[in-house]
Amino acid sequence: MSCTNNVKIAIEDLSVHYPDRVQPALHGLSETIEEGEVVAITGPSGCGKSTLCHALAGFIPEMLPAKVSGEIRIDGSSVWEDDPAHVATRIGLIQQDPDSQICTLNVWQEVAFGPENLCLRPEEITARVEELLTWVGISHLADRATTTLSGGEKQRVAIASILAMQPQVMLLDEPTANLDPQGAKAIFDLLGELREREGRTLVVVEHRLGPLLSLTPRLLVMDRGRIVLRRPTRRHEDLVALGLRAYWERLPASAQRREEMSLAVEEVSFGYNASPVIDRLSLRLSPGEILGVIGPNGGGKTTLLRLIAGLEVPKDGQVIRAKDLKLGFVFQHPHQQIFERTVRREFEIEGPITEEAVACTLREARLSGLVDVPPLSLSLGEQRRLTVATALRREPDVLLLDEPFIGQDRHNVAWTIAQVLAYRERGAVTVLVSHDIPLIASLCDRLLYLGEQAIEGDPEAVFSRLMAMGREAFTPDYWEGESA
Amino acid sequence: MISRIAYRNGTRGLHRVSPAGNALVLTGFLVVVLASPGVLVKIGTLGLVLLLTTLSGEQVGTFLRNIRFVLVFALVLFIAQALSVREGTVLFSIGLPITDEGLLAGAQMALRFFVILSASFLFVLVTDPDRLAQSIVRLGIPYRYGFIFILALRFVPFFRQELRTVREAQRVRGVQISVRSLSGLRRAIRYTFVPVLVSGVMRVDSIAMSMKGRCFGLHPRRTITRKGRWGPMDWVAAALFVVLIGMTAVARRFAWL
Numbered sequence: 001m002s003c004t005n006n007v008k009i010a011i012e013d014l015s016v017h018y019p020d021r022v023q024p025a026l027h028g029l030s031e032t033i034e035e036g037e038v039v040a041i042t043g044p045s046g047c048g049k050s051t052l053c054h055a056l057a058g059f060i061p062e063m064l065p066a067k068v069s070g071e072i073r074i075d076g077s078s079v080w081e082d083d084p085a086h087v088a089t090r091i092g093l094i095q096q097d098p099d100s101q102i103c104t105l106n107v108w109q110e111v112a113f114g115p116e117n118l119c120l121r122p123e124e125i126t127a128r129v130e131e132l133l134t135w136v137g138i139s140h141l142a143d144r145a146t147t148t149l150s151g152g153e154k155q156r157v158a159i160a161s162i163l164a165m166q167p168q169v170m171l172l173d174e175p176t177a178n179l180d181p182q183g184a185k186a187i188f189d190l191l192g193e194l195r196e197r198e199g200r201t202l203v204v205v206e207h208r209l210g211p212l213l214s215l216t217p218r219l220l221v222m223d224r225g226r227i228v229l230r231r232p233t234r235r236h237e238d239l240v241a242l243g244l245r246a247y248w249e250r251l252p253a254s255a256q257r258r259e260e261m262s263l264a265v266e267e268v269s270f271g272y273n274a275s276p277v278i279d280r281l282s283l284r285l286s287p288g289e290i291l292g293v294i295g296p297n298g299g300g301k302t303t304l305l306r307l308i309a310g311l312e313v314p315k316d317g318q319v320i321r322a323k324d325l326k327l328g329f330v331f332q333h334p335h336q337q338i339f340e341r342t343v344r345r346e347f348e349i350e351g352p353i354t355e356e357a358v359a360c361t362l363r364e365a366r367l368s369g370l371v372d373v374p375p376l377s378l379s380l381g382e383q384r385r386l387t388v389a390t391a392l393r394r395e396p397d398v399l400l401l402d403e404p405f406i407g408q409d410r411h412n413v414a415w416t417i418a419q420v421l422a423y424r425e426r427g428a429v430t431v432l433v434s435h436d437i438p439l440i441a442s443l444c445d446r447l448l449y450l451g452e453q454a455i456e457g458d459p460e461a462v463f464s465r466l467m468a469m470g471r472e473a474f475t476p477d478y479w480e481g482e483s484a
Numbered sequence: 485m486i487s488r489i490a491y492r493n494g495t496r497g498l499h500r501v502s503p504a505g506n507a508l509v510l511t512g513f514l515v516v517v518l519a520s521p522g523v524l525v526k527i528g529t530l531g532l533v534l535l536l537t538t539l540s541g542e543q544v545g546t547f548l549r550n551i552r553f554v555l556v557f558a559l560v561l562f563i564a565q566a567l568s569v570r571e572g573t574v575l576f577s578i579g580l581p582i583t584d585e586g587l588l589a590g591a592q593m594a595l596r597f598f599v600i601l602s603a604s605f606l607f608v609l610v611t612d613p614d615r616l617a618q619s620i621v622r623l624g625i626p627y628r629y630g631f632i633f634i635l636a637l638r639f640v641p642f643f644r645q646e647l648r649t650v651r652e653a654q655r656v657r658g659v660q661i662s663v664r665s666l667s668g669l670r671r672a673i674r675y676t677f678v679p680v681l682v683s684g685v686m687r688v689d690s691i692a693m694s695m696k697g698r699c700f701g702l703h704p705r706r707t708i709t710r711k712g713r714w715g716p717m718d719w720v721a722a723a724l725f726v727v728l729i730g731m732t733a734v735a736r737r738f739a740w741l
Contacts, residue, residue, distance in 0.1 A: 054693075057697060059693050059696070059697070063689075063692065063693055063696060064693075083696075083701075083702070084693075084696040084697065085696050085697075085699045085700060085701050085702040086699075086702060088696065088697045088698060088699045088702075089699060089702070092697065093697050095690065095693075095694070097690065099687075100686075100687055100690035100691060100694065101690070101691075101694045102638075102691075102694075103631075103634075103635075103638075103691060103694055103695050103698065103700075104614055104634060104638075105491075105612075105613055105614055105634060105637060105638060106612070106614050108710075109614045109710070112709050112710075113698055113700075114698040114699055115707070115709075116706045116707040116708065116709060117698060117699040117700050117701075117702055117703070117706050118699050118702065118703075118707075119703050119705065119706060119707050120707060121707070122707055122708075122709045122711075125707060125709045126709060129709075143493060145491075145493070147638075147641050161698065162697075162698075165698065165699065306652075309656055311652050311655065311656070327656065328656075329656040331649070331653060333649075333683075335679060335682055335683065335686075336646070336649050336650055336653050336679055336683070337653040337656075337657065338679065339653075339654070339657075339659065339674065339675040339678070339679065340674075341674075349657055349658075349659060350657070350658070376682055390657070394658075
């Protein structure tokens with residue numbers, strides 16, 4: 001499975017302009033990536049990181065229509081002159097969302113899919129698939145249906161599927177964004193092994209840079225379609241010096257916090273089919289409180305929000321809500337909560353609203369000037385701010401946030417935090433599900449870990465228990481060098 | 485409902501038969517119910533379908549529950565036929581006369597419908613779609629078309645989940661959907677199908693990119709690694725096919741069957 005013929009990538013004055021956008025996604029970008037190099041790319045949302053990955057993989061403009069200029073050469077030959085399927089023999093792209101990468105219905109078949117397209121001999125394909133399934137630790141899943149896998153398992157299958165084609169360069173576009181901390185740690189460990197064992201060229205787009213430092217990457221920082229900083233990075237201090245590690249100060253508890261009960265979960269058990277997800281969980285939520293919920297994929301975090309929102313009915317126990325309690329629920333994927341043709345009408349779903357109120361809310365959400373724009377044409381960050389703003393328009397007593405920070409840059413994260421804190425001061429309860437451990441450690445008054453067991457309490461106490469259980473990836477110390 | 489009628493990994497009965505063998509068995513069932521004139525042979529065929537379901541490790545009760553909508557349609561067909569056929573001896577009347585020929589015609593049509601659908605669902609339950617697509621390709625059909633079939637199956641659970649999520653999003657935002665008026669219908673389409681369609685289009689685009697990124701379409705042919713081989717269980721399936729064809733011939737000879 002080793003790969004010895006690495007390639008040099010030369011990007012020359014590359015510009016990419018999508019037809020529906022005013023500003024170009026990439027603007028006169030030039031860079032050279034040497035064979036065997038590890039490059040980490042970071043930067044704010046919408047700065048062009050994913051566009052660069054798609055351009056390198058040959059998907060732009062062939063599959064993602066855009067006006068392009070400049071040149072990308074792989075070992076001297078232009079990417080534009082090749083079909084993406086041909087480019088894929090040398091460059092393998094692993095995307096952010098593991099679900100959207102799976103092409104077949106069975107794990108073994110999924111890993112074999114690429115080599116089969118390369119017309120390799122069946123014996124060679126079988127050998128590659130068996131070796132890779134073992135190496136990435138999923139040999140026990142070989143005959144499983146791909147639809148039954150967890151997010152972490154799917155991402156491992158995606159990595160094995162790309163490795164099976166033995167591309168000389170691997171591009172990874174936020175490969176851990178949808179994974180729980182333990183799953184993310186496993187992927188970072190896998191990348192380290194890949195680097196050590198094969199010396200393969202790795203280009204990794206990441207917001208969380210800390211765990212990548214062991215690979216001694218060359219860091220590229222992007223902003224508004226350009227590379228604004230290039231620097232080898234080895235230590236956490238380098239990230240701090242570059243302002244790439246966000247420190248989230250531990251926030252004091254709200255003065256509005258009161259002992260009365262807004263909502264209680266009493267001895268609640270719930271499962272899908274025969275599999276229990278939540279087992280006799282009890283919780284009590286008081287006004288002015290922020291509860292952080294962490295845990296592995298499939299541990300029941302979203303299920304808990306759904307039970308509180310009344311979208312699921314407990315198998316045992318009950319959820320008790322104060323009379324006339326208003327709920328706001330922000331889903332993980334904003335497009336699933338957007339229904340109307342314009343941003344203004346999106347606000348009108350919640351009831352009549354004046355022009356001034358819409359303008360004021362949009363200004364606060366940094367969406368000014370977008371009042372008559374179709375909401376689904378907004379960027380992911382803008383859609384997220386819109387869904388939070390529309391949820392808050394209901395003035396909920398309980399705000400449920402499901403992974404609101406995925407794919408968000410520091411400014412969007414800071415905006416969301418400001419909304420949560422402002423709401424807390426008005427006596428609202430927030431239940432926040434997130435894999436962003438340092439952020440949740442700084443923001444939340446109380447923590448609930450939902451995994452092999454439920455652990456609830458003061459954040460420090462919960463983290464101590466998790467350390468003792470060997471779940472260090474769920475503690476802020478592990479993510480010491482992380483940026484947001 | 486649809487998700488319950490999906491392929492399940494198994495090791496017993498028809499699970500051990502290749503897609504070609506299972507297709508042969510399904511063909512046999514279709515021939516019997518379409519070409520035999522009587523009711524008895526159709527009842528026997530239904531019994532055989534349920535026997536094979538059990539032998540394949542599936543519980544008949546669960547299987548029937550999962551296809552209960554087929555039972556309801558079959559019942560509707562039976563009643564409609566019984567009410568509309570006027571020929572024959574009148575047995576009783578419920579406002580409209582019910583004749584012996586009407587009941588027989590209703591039973592014929594309902595059984596035919598039910599056997600075809602239940603045999604088809606059994607086929608789906610025991611046939612690995614990946615291997616079925618490979619079998620289609622081996623018949624000489626270009627592999628791009630074989631994969632359309634796999635992708636269609638890949639999207640069934642996706643659309644079901646998206647639809648559920650969008651309906652829940654409507655609930656949490658307090659959106660009331662009613663289709664009793666034209667404007668309500670328009671709103672339902674915009675609030676339900678547009679978000680699902682947007683998700684679908686996004687997913688189609690990303691899977692198309694993933695397929696290209698895995699060299700799909702690079703060569704006019706592609707390797708099939710796990711070829712379905714014709715094994716001993718396929719000979720059993722072939723024998724069953726012969727039995728079913730024989731049953732059809734006998735049933736046609738003795739029309740009362």
